[in-house]
Amino acid sequence: MSAPRGDLTVTALYTSGVWWWAGFSGAELLISREARSVFRVTNAALALVGCLRADRRSLRRGLADRHALIDGLAGDCGASVFVELAAGLSRRGLAFSADPSVRYVEVDLPAVIRHKETLLQRSEAGRRILARSNLQRVGADVASVALPSLVPTTDKASESPQRICVIAEGLMMYLDADQQRGLWCRIAAWLRDHPDSLFLFDLVPMSEQPAPGLLGRGLGALMGLFTGGRGFVVDPRDRHDIRRELLSCGFGSVELHEPDSDEGAAVPMLVFACRGWRSSTP
Ligand SMILES: C[S@@+](CC[C@H](N)C(=O)[O-])C[C@H]1O[C@@H](n2cnc3c(N)ncnc32)[C@H](O)[C@@H]1O
Numbered sequence: 001m002s003a004p005r006g007d008l009t010v011t012a013l014y015t016s017g018v019w020w021w022a023g024f025s026g027a028e029l030l031i032s033r034e035a036r037s038v039f040r041v042t043n044a045a046l047a048l049v050g051c052l053r054a055d056r057r058s059l060r061r062g063l064a065d066r067h068a069l070i071d072g073l074a075g076d077c078g079a080s081v082f083v084e085l086a087a088g089l090s091r092r093g094l095a096f097s098a099d100p101s102v103r104y105v106e107v108d109l110p111a112v113i114r115h116k117e118t119l120l121q122r123s124e125a126g127r128r129i130l131a132r133s134n135l136q137r138v139g140a141d142v143a144s145v146a147l148p149s150l151v152p153t154t155d156k157a158s159e160s161p162q163r164i165c166v167i168a169e170g171l172m173m174y175l176d177a178d179q180q181r182g183l184w185c186r187i188a189a190w191l192r193d194h195p196d197s198l199f200l201f202d203l204v205p206m207s208e209q210p211a212p213g214l215l216g217r218g219l220g221a222l223m224g225l226f227t228g229g230r231g232f233v234v235d236p237r238d239r240h241d242i243r244r245e246l247l248s249c250g251f252g253s254v255e256l257h258e259p260d261s262d263e264g265a266a267v268p269m270l271v272f273a274c275r276g277w278r279s280s281t282p
Pocket of ligand 1: 085107
């Protein structure tokens with residue numbers, strides 16, 4: 001990818017390798033030689049760190065479990081409009097937009113969106129997906145994009161507000177607490193006009209990470225290398241602090257979900273499911 005060193009987009013190459021390795025539908029259309037290399041090198045480095053620290057939990061297994069959990073929560077939420085922030089090379093939009101009644105908007109930095117389109121151009125199946133009118137890609141920074149501009153406010157047929165599912169997977173750990181809060185409050189304000197909407201994101205609070213030096217430090221160093229020093233952010237908040245912050249941003253309720261996986265086999269993951277206001281009609 002044209003992503004230079006020092007750019008967080010290299011992490012999208014790793015996760016695209018994970019979705020392909022785990023066999024998620026559509027991942028085969030987005031995998032590249034470059035992503036396979038990042039996947040292999042990262043896994044080798046993590047295996048080394050794991051041996052040194054006697055920590056054999058698998059990051060790729062944890063990520064795959066998280067991805068499946070978010071797929072399930074999003075698929076069950078009853079929304080027909082999906083906005084995936086920091087969508088990277090995720091195949092979720094490809095899979096969900098196979099249903100023509102769904103509208104799916106993917107947002108990521110312009111270079112990543114361009115790269116995703118180039119990858120899809122390589123195959124007939126990818127070109128058909130690019131031509132879908134219900135799958136839109138937006139090259140923008142999530143810190144500044146005007147969220148309400150991403151989808152129409154009301155459903156044309158019913159003239160009622162759209163029920164939206166907003167997803168931000170694999171993003172929050174790269175933002176500091178103020179940046180996270182800023183984004184959460186913007187999303188809460190937006191979804192206020194969209195009853196029964198859902199916002200899903202993942203974040204394992206620093207305070208719940210394995211003891212410093214276990215997996216996290218090795219991974220942090222690796223991410224620091226890839227991202228020009230912008231490794232994971234140090235943060236004292238626990239899951240309850242984060243939940244309280246989300247409520248104070250204006251979400252009506254916040255549920256926490258953890259993937260089911262073999263005890264100790266995968267790096268732990270935590271998904272926050274935030275709902276706005278419920279409509280008065282059932
Ligand atoms: C770990 S990847 C996750 C990608 C995707 N969500 C997935 O799970 O496969 C992080 C993604 O966040 C994107 N990203 C980071 N900062 C961003 C920003 N300010 N605006 C938009 N996207 C951003 C990167 O380009 C990258 O694609």
